[in-house]
Amino acid sequence: MESYIDELDRSIFNFVEYEGYDDRYPSLSMQSFPPEFYDELRHASRRLFQIFYKAAKVFQMAPDNFARDMDMPENLIPYLHKSNALGLPTWLSRFDFVLDTSGGLRMVELNADTPCFLIESYYANEIAANFVGRDNPNKESREELRLFLKRMYNAVIASKYGKAQYENLLTNGGLPKEPFVFSCFHDYFEDYGTTQFLMKELKAACPNADTRFLSFYDLKIDDDGIPLEDGQHATALYRLHPMELLIDELTPDDEPLGEMFLDLYEDNKFALFNPPEAIILQNKSFMSLVYALYLTEQFYSKPDRDIIERYLTPSYFESDFSSLADGNYIQKEIWGREGRHIQVVQKQGDEAILQMEKLVDNYDDIVCRDSKKIMYQDFIKQKHFTHTVDGGTKEGFLTLSCFMLGDQASAVGCRFSPEEIAGTEAYYVPLVID
Known part of the structure; x- marks a missing residue:
């Protein structure tokens, strides 16, 4: 039936x-x-x-x-x-x-x-x-989600540049492409589906946004943040990976990857969605x-x-x-x-x-x-x-x-x-x- x-x-x-x-x-x-x-x-x-x-x-x-x-x-x-x-x-x-x-x-x-x-x-x-x-x-909820994602995206960009420079960019030709990366472990179906869904909703809300998916297996960090294949760095990262686990992740050389990652966040190298304090x-x-x-x-x-x-x-x-x-x-x-x-x-x-x-x-x-x-x-x-x-x-x-x-x-x-x-x-x- x-x-x-x-x-x-x-x-x-x-x-x-x-x-x-x-x-x-x-x-x-x-x-x-x-x-x-x-x-x-x-x-x-x-x-x-x-x-x-x-x-x-x-x-x-x-x-x-x-x-x-x-x-x-x-x-x-x-x-x-x-x-x-x-x-x-x-x-x-x-x-x-x-x-x-x-x-x-x-x-x-x-x-x-x-x-x-x-x-x-x-x-x-x-x-x-x-x-x-x-x-x-x-x-009305899907439209609410898109409006929220657009507001969140604009707030992240404004926070990166500061209010005055952000408004100046808007007035004079628009914002540069800012990579917004969505990430999870791609072999966990529910997480992958959820991450893809949110990424596509953000793209629907902000057609000019530079949205990208990156598996957590492939996520790396350097002194400037999260490097991407084309040489740019992520402006923001949506992470479907619990913060209480991420903080204890280690590099292959047993360095504290989670802490190094959050140090970069503290240095304003990228924004996090959700922010770390969501763990509270x-x-x-x-x-x-x-x-x-x-x-x-x-x-x-x-x-x-x-x-x-x-x-x-x-x-x-x-x-x-x-x-x-x-x-x-x-x-x-x-x-x-x-x-x-x-x-x-x-x-x-x-x-x-x-x-x-x-x-x-x-x-x-x-x-x-x-x-x-x-x-x-x-x-x-x-x-x-x-x-x-x-x-x-x-x-x-x-x-x-x-x-x-x-x-x-x-x-x-x-x-x-x-x-x-x-x-x-x-x-x-x-x-x-x-």
Whole structure:
């Protein structure tokens, strides 16, 4: 039976079929919500971003020991204070929410450093909604993405030349070609597809931009930055490679490649998208910092506190555990990804009794930094949903996402997992409007 999945362009959505999985990644069924739900999802994300931004300022002004206590890589700490072209700690990010048993949104993670799920939300959702003749909640989102990329591109160029010279160049014949390089490890299909998608969207937004793809395997540095085949150097680099891993990369001669790379960034040899300080918000215990500031009752305004109370899943540092009430909690490693090493524990006194551990099929394929610390969140009992995939109908749980373009809420997306803690087994589910 034909479905919207047959309409998806595999040259754009290159991971519809994924080796090792019986079912295709997209579900056959779709998820419908009223327009007010999508408005609330975007409103919650926009306000939470403002709240997180305030906490990021606290982090950046705090002594280095504060960052060490949050398991921030020691050699990364010096690079988290530089200003950037947009003046924001992350330029492209994604909030993830679950739905509690009453259908309320509860934010559980912020993907601030290297967010994926763009193709599903900005491209596939439109194909699916059009196929069944339903309204697409992301109808304006692709244009929003292009306008944002154009604004980001212009801000990077303006930052390179300075305001006066930039305006002079615009007035007198235009800007010189500035190579904007997009990079990932090209043999990881999802990263490659996402990187290519963003590069083409920037080109659509800025037809005169000099956009290029360079595999991370081929990325080099010299005294002037990132050299390219034609002798030029990259003006900016989009990197789909986690900063907490990049910082520890070594050259074949065991030199600290990551630190040398960031030294060049600090010397303004190129711009980075996302900037290094996105790692502050990516650090899972950052939610614990936000919640701790909320508990002080003095830091956030009443409207901010209301948003935190309503949407943010209560989150705690590892050192807070002994003071928590008995009950069930999610335990997460600070640098875990794709559900790896997530556990549900029951607190009884000072003991954490394992109730359930997230099992990940492709454990060895998930590349992430070893965590020295963990954090805790209240265990949210979730609302059940039913969806149809290639293998039949399944019952499970939803993760709702909202992309942030700078500080503006944009496309929404949905994943469906038969397990309460979503990981690599989750399916993409298109969203439509009731």
